[in-house]
Amino acid sequence: MDLQISVFLLFLLFTAGHSLGCYECNSQTGSCADQTVRTCPAGSSWCWSSAGVRQVGGITYKTMSKGCVPACQSWSLNLGYARSITSCCRTDLCNRQDLDPVSNGKKCYTCDGKSCSKTLSCSGDEDRCFTGTDNSGGPLVVAKGCASKSICDATTSVENVQSISCCEGNLCNGAQNVSQSFLFLSCSLLSYFLLH
Template identity: 65%
Template sequence: MDLQISVFLLFVLFTAGHSLRCYECTGLTGSCDQTVQTCPSGSSQCMSITSVTQIGDTTSKGTIKNCAAACLNMSMNTGISKTTTSCCSSDLCNAQDAPEPVPNGKKCYSCDGQSCSAILSCSGTEDRCVNATATFGGQSAVVKGCVSKSVCDATASVSDYASISCCEGNLCNGAQSVSQSFLFLCCSLLSYFLLH
């Protein structure tokens, strides 16, 4: 019996001091030089983020790898930018870049700066369509695209994300532009006041 307790205490002693190690790098040109980092306490996962942005004929790829306290396996595609995050929880498990997801057959609307009627093919775990209002430099813009359920769940639990809504089903995030929605709202209000 004493031998079992001694073995258990030795096991606890040797495993308690183990810290997670992850690869760390930031590359804005597609790849990056990885270094090994011992994660601070509270970090229980390694992450790898790959982002591809396409503006006209120019494509740029960025990669980030690091320790994370909380990480979501997810993918988000707005037509202009596609971001994939991969999470894992063993030593040096983030050696590979986040995988490029394969098309899954789902379709959502996306915005191209002029209208929100472009049809986007979703891929990987992107099983929801998103409709959001974002502010860039004081200008408000509509963002539409494909997202993973995990992104929708994370934004639903934070009240600051009231301008983000997710839906299921092909093309459920609507093609109308903000000005059309505003015009419809104004017409509805005018009808209400005239008829009552």
């Protein structure tokens, strides 16, 4: 009996003091070559990685961040000219790899400011096509692209976005003409998911 109690107390001693360890970095190059290991503070039970890519005037900007967070949900949103992805995990040092998802064969329509007839190859867990609209500021503004199921299942509203709809078939989000103010809607969508 004393041996069982001793083993149980020894087990409690080793497991109670264990904190989650995650890789941590902030990079403006899209790769975390100089990441460090951080012991997460109390209350942080997730490791996360977040990557963003956007193209402006022929220049591509990339970011990558990693660290500890108290809560997390994995998601991905691809507008063609901008992409954001977050990956979450709950084991020690599970966020080591940089986020670089491969094409998954799905295709969706995307918008370029004049029309929404260009096609976009989805990657990673982007298994839905989406359409977001806003007409609160004048003419109808439309953004289209690829999204993960978690984006489509989000129940909270996005500021300045009237509606978001998702579908599952290839090119199911249809092509159409749009107003030139679609960048406003796209920025609203990306900033919402980056900050929440």
